[in-house]
Amino acid sequence: MSKDIKRVVVKVGTNVLTNKDNRILGPVLRELVRQIAVLHEEDISVILVSSGSVIAGKEVLGDIAIKDKSIRRQVYSSVGQPRMMHHYYKTVHDYGLRCAQVLATKRDFDSGKHRDNMINCYEGLLSEGIIPIANEDDAVSLTMSMFSDNDELASLVAELLDADRLIILSDTDGLYTGHPDDDDSEIINEVKTHENVEKYVQSSEKVEGEGRGGMASKLKVAKGTANKDITTYIANGKRENVIVDIVNDKEVGTKFITA
Numbered sequence: 116m117s118k119d120i121k122r123v124v125v126k127v128g129t130n131v132l133t134n135k136d137n138r139i140l141g142p143v144l145r146e147l148v149r150q151i152a153v154l155h156e157e158d159i160s161v162i163l164v165s166s167g168s169v170i171a172g173k174e175v176l177g178d179i180a181i182k183d184k185s186i187r188r189q190v191y192s193s194v195g196q197p198r199m200m201h202h203y204y205k206t207v208h209d210y211g212l213r214c215a216q217v218l219a220t221k222r223d224f225d226s227g228k229h230r231d232n233m234i235n236c237y238e239g240l241l242s243e244g245i246i247p248i249a250n251e252d253d254a255v256s257l258t259m260s261m262f263s264d265n266d267e268l269a270s271l272v273a274e275l276l277d278a279d280r281l282i283i284l285s286d287t288d289g290l291y292t293g294h295p296d297d298d299d300s301e302i303i304n305e306v307k308t309h310e311n312v313e314k315y316v317q318s319s320e321k322v323e324g325e326g327r328g329g330m331a332s333k334l335k336v337a338k339g340t341a342n343k344d345i346t347t348y349i350a351n352g353k354r355e356n357v358i359v360d361i362v363n364d365k366e367v368g369t370k371f372i373t374a
């Protein structure tokens with residue numbers, strides 16, 4: 116393992132944690148936790164930013180009568196978040212580790228007291244060897260206090276904690292020169308932050324709960340974080356050993372570095 120890596124923020128998107136029928140995938144979650152345990156043994160702390168609460172709520176509640184989009188998100192996430200944590204808590208415990216839930220809204224990153232509180236909470240958990248599992252507090256974050264998506268939350272956490280790497284795990288192997296399913300598209304291994312790669316972004320047809328981000332927002336976040344000297348990756352969360360391989364500097368996914 117690279118000796119200069121001590122802290123890694125890993126963000127895992129809804130699409131990684133679910134199958135095409137929007138059901139939570141236990142084996143994927145387990146493989147993520149296994150890798151966190153491998154890094155833990157090497158004294159590398161992982162802060163996990165996990166999406167999935169809305170889809171986990173939908174899996175339980177199915178269709179609901181509420182029409183208002185914001186209230187639907189509040190209801191689904193409130194039911195789904197403890198469900199996600201139940202999965203994580205059990206799996207992390209199976210690996211002999213401990214985890215904690217840290218929910219936040221954008222206001223918690225405002226400079227001053229809010230930000231200091233956030234730092235104290237994360238640093239406290241990390242100092243006890245506890246794995247923080249973060250998500251947006253979707254039950255209370257509305258309009259002004261909302262993150263654009265969890266990619267933004269992950270980036271803010273990486274900056275807050277002075278992380279050595281940010282790894283954004285999605286359902287694609289990285290950034291492609293076109294649609295990932297097109298035969299002509301090629302993966303881009305490395306992006307320098309001044310390069311115009313936004314032209315490669317394809318439109319998406321996601322429905323409610325299947326994540327908020329999209330590739331455009333991922334690129335913005337990846338470039339912004341890399342510009343703060345935190346090397347950032349977009350990689351496939353369903354690929355075995357992906358986090359450990361990235362920490363070992365293997366050529367995996369798309370790496371974003373400052374020019």
Ligand SMILES: Nc1ncnc2c1ncn2[C@@H]1O[C@H](COP(=O)(O)OP(=O)(O)O)[C@@H](O)[C@H]1O
Pocket residue numbers: 127128129130131284285286287289290291292293294295315316317318319321325326327328329330333
């Ligand atoms: N040029 C591109 N290269 C790779 N993926 C792309 C590209 N353009 C659009 N995408 C889409 O971006 C999606 C990943 O972003 P997103 O849906 O936000 O994932 P997540 O739920 O993991 O946050 C992929 O499923 C892929 O179809």
Ligand SMILES: N[C@@H](CCC(=O)OP(=O)(O)O)C(=O)O
Pocket residue numbers: 127128129130165166167168169170192250251253263264265266324325326327328329
């Ligand atoms: N906070 C929401 C996810 C929002 C989000 O950014 O989703 P994604 O684009 O899949 O990372 C949830 O837990 O369902």
